[in-house]
Amino acid sequence: MTMTMPVMKIASDMNPYAPMPVRIAELSVESAARDTRLFKVEFLKEEDRVRFRHEPGQFAQLSVLGYGEAPISITSSPTQPYIEFCIKRMGEVTQALHNLGEGDAFGIRGPYGNTFPRAMMEGKNIVFVAGGIGLAPLRSLINFMLHPTNRASFANITIIYGARSPGDLLFKSELAEWAKRVDVRYHETVDAAPPDSNYQGKIGFVPTLLDEVAPSSENAVAITCGPPIMIKYVLPGLDKLGFAPENIVTTLEMRMKCGIGKCGRCNIGRHYVCIDGPVFTLAELKNMPAEF
Amino acid sequence: MNPKLLRKTEIAAFVQSLAPSHTIVAPQPDEGQCSYGVLSNGAQPALDGGRPRKSAKEALYPQKERMFAFEAGAVEPCSVEPEPPLILFGVRACDLKGIEALDTVLLHGAFVDAFYKARREAAAIVGLACEKMCPTCFCNSFGIDPYAPPACDVNLVPAGDAFVAQPLTEKGEALVASLPDADAAHLATARKAGEAFHAAENPKVAVDAFVEAVAEVFESPAWEGIVDGCINCGGCTYVCPTCHCFDIVDETIGHRGQRVRAWDTCMAARFTLHTSGHNPRVTPAQRLRQRILHKFQYMKKNQSILGCTGCGRCVAVCPVNWDIRDAIGRLTEELSTASKA
């Protein structure tokens, strides 16, 4: 017996699954392989722009109609007057996003998820450890902290960043600015550099660089994001430096559909990455099943 | 509220009288069993057809539902259009409890599912008390009483040639206002049906002990031990009254399309497959663990309700006789022994 129910229509502002239209204001290619792009977007409707208030750590569901949705972290800081997403071409939706050009529209829902625990970071030394596209979610917090109105709330800021190759280092102009700043200790490495590149920096893996830089864990919080294999070696590295699990913060990803705690697939134990995360401290993760 | 009388011969006429202003969903014959479906004009609900194949959740939360339509890249403006409210007619207690469980997920939390909410709030639900339990049901293990059912507006209690229609809410009272009051003889028959149901010796599953044993468990060799013949087919999750996980996809024809939400199953490997190829749940045991813990641990902690109502459909449809009652018993034993050791 089929049950064909009448089609229900729900006003867009009530419909938690309806995306808000945005326009690509600026598009830049971030990686040499051209597989990672930075999308600067603006809302097509003023009321959406006013309503969309995010905090570092949150994400949005990006839609290309006809292709679907993908959860993407918001890489811009709320101190910036626009929203940015840094997107690597991975699947169907991200491919569709990469096919768009400046001026094209797509949809976003959000902001979703929890935020980096800023309150516990205030007055502390901050150590960022990022690998590859893992810098994207951290960049929101970095730029928030570096903003003149917020900088005084945080002590020393150390950024340790690595990518597979020089061409994979993202946000290059910002990296250069961070490197120049006297109030930031910026360290960079790549796994390998092709012989024909004019890369002058360090070669080696992020965990190795972390060991070398050896940031003090005294009055410090570490925030890390990167590929699983990097995280696997960064966590013991931070532990060795004396960072307590409560002071190690990371952000996770999971296969996600609704983003609002209903569709039941991004759970780690009883916790949903979409509403209880994506930001977790290592102390929290240690109390959760290792199923991610 | 006064109990009313609904004679079996008058059910079709009564339901018909409600139909102009409502869409009626009731059990109907389906290949030797029965299934819930939208009742067509003049059709008789199959109230004696036993447990419907799938649960009643489908009426409030369809297997596939349009979230919005789009054309040439733009979301079509959607407006609220009143649809005839639903009457779910003849819903058994296990399914009523299932609706209560769905409510906790879809109506509550930081976000509300507007689609479910609109249908749910407009719907009136007429329960149906069972006269006996079937070999696969175990609702009694969850303290569910078909004669004191959850989440319904009217409950129908069998009374020989009629049902005693007991209104439980104001909405229910209005629904059955046109029926005559129940007479003493039928009330007595209905009471006897309840007494007979409660007096029957039906086996129980020790659910409380299981919930306790499984409360803090994740890693355990016990999960591998209960996989048995499970082929991860997911039939169980589609007939379940509380399974609510869904997928969202875009369906397109040319430049037109719609974004739909459709039931999904945690028994499938692709349920958690990342775009990168990484999958946190690769083995059948991991997926079975998810299904069981979601129902008996995660929902218990997050929603303060269990995600199982003992309807027994998963037991009935399983092609390899994977029986959750048996699994509950074995897990309780193994997990309790392990925690003592």
Add this chain to the structure above:
Amino acid sequence: MIQRAIQKLAREKLEAKAIDLFLGYARGTLPGRVKPFAAAGAADCDRLVWNENCDTNLVNYLARYPGKKIGIVVKPCDARTLVTLLHENQVKRENLFIVGVNCPGVKTGVGAEAAMQPQCLACEIRKPPIADVTLGGPVETAIAPQAKLAGELWDEFKGEMQRCIRCFACRNACPLCYCTTCFAEQTMPELVYPGNDAAESAFFQLGRIMHIAGRCGECGGCERACPMDIPLQKIIRKAAAFLEETYGEKAGLSVETPGALGTFSPTDNNSIFL
């Protein structure tokens, strides 16, 4: 009798370490049901049962134990699927100890309520085409006249697809559906959308039937697994009958030669290719 023999064979082979596991059936939790059971040691063998409810095709479980030496009970239809898997190099013959059972058909239910399962009514193969040991005497069964698979089957099929909920239980119950990623689970692009609309269901079912045509052993596992009781075997049998008419061959009967679609000869009937 057969049950005793199965228990004895399983025990001997396990004790002799000739096999690592013996796949059979154990008592189920409901009247008229048995459950698949893997005996890992001699002590488990008392739990092995054999009766007319032993319907599950155990060949479906072989992929679960790569590299292991397995003893397995097969009915003729199960054995046909096994033959197909052997031709397709999915299992190794030397890893198997096959206990075949001559089969008069399996039933649903017990006692007076027991009813022959639909795929058995039209079954012509009562002896396993492959076995190391065959149990049970020869079976003479009057075969029910096969329902004529006429044009109206399409209308019936379309009607049944209204009921399909695309849970994919049919596919998971099928030993021949061993694709690592089923076409119905492709996501890039999504070939079969989730949901229950009839057109998509028909697309999935026809796709699956095309994949198993000429390979299917007609064990009825798909139909038994269907929570909606859709008579899938009817249309699958139509595909099988067509292939038999065209190539004069039933799937999974010849251990020596792969099935009709697994071989090519210039003299093949090419009528199906325009």
